[in-house]
Amino acid sequence: MPSRTPSEARAALGDPASVGLGFVPLGVASGVLVVHAGVDWWWASLSSALIYGGSFEFPLIGMATAALPLASVAVSAFLVNVRHVFSALSFPLHRVEGPPGKAYGTFALCDEACALTAGEQARSWSGRRIRWLRLLLHLYWAGGSTAGALLGSLIPEGVTGLDFALTALFAVLALDAVRDRRGDLPTLPLALLSALTARLLFPGGLLPAAFALFTAGLLIRRLATRESPGHA
């Protein structure tokens, strides 16, 4: 860190610049998909503000318009989002003060905020700065989605493939994670292997199966590396 900025809000504005600005086209894409599915624009705002999880908002558009039973929606939401139980372990909630702050902290726990706050440079961030970071990410997301839904009718129906924005965002964050964890290469092939195994063996429950395999793999690796160099 070369200099200290006077305002934590301004510092937070810089933190998510890369990820946050990636949120805007992604939110726009989800908003466009909502209106192209024949749903009113405000539903995109509601969905992005309340669910705040792109990995489920994209599939929910199809489920809601197909009028799937609520129980199936709930089960799908569970399967797609159960990873938060794992990723939340890394979030420094103890640095965010007060019950409202903590409640919002858990609500706004998206993968990207986790990836940002789990990075090396985030160890020194204060609770206020983390809170600003998440609020801005949330605003970028909901704002982008609303804009996309309002402008979506201008985009011809024949234009498809906007949902790739989500894949691209995860790919970018994965590349940044590879760079961050250069000293720890086995983690990423382990994740890839877990995901591909889950895709082959449990195509219907890819996410939970992949996370279970990945976590089990990490635990095995920890046991193996802890015992080999010396006494336990």
Add this chain to the structure above:
Amino acid sequence: MPDTTCLVVAVLVSAAVTWALRVLPFAVVGPLRASPTVQYLSTRIPAGIMVILVVYCLRDTPLTRTAGLSPAAALAVTVGVHLRRRNAPLSILAGTAAHVALASTVFAHRGP
């Protein structure tokens, strides 16, 4: 188009499930945070999750038909631009634009 109440309730149910999953670790696993094993996991899981989510997003890509070329090319564009420029918004825009261009024209669905 399904009726508005159904759509709103679907969002509320999804939001409740999602939030519950985000709160659970703090309610249940909170005291375990001091454990070295939990700390070991917590530094590695976020990176691995991104890799898993990429596979998840591409899970329905047909590997044997030409329709699979569009996401493959777009992923290559995303990764290529990101390795060269390290600018996340640019990489996402470039990859998405490549995918929209290919999927809407060359590899557009014709019929079911």
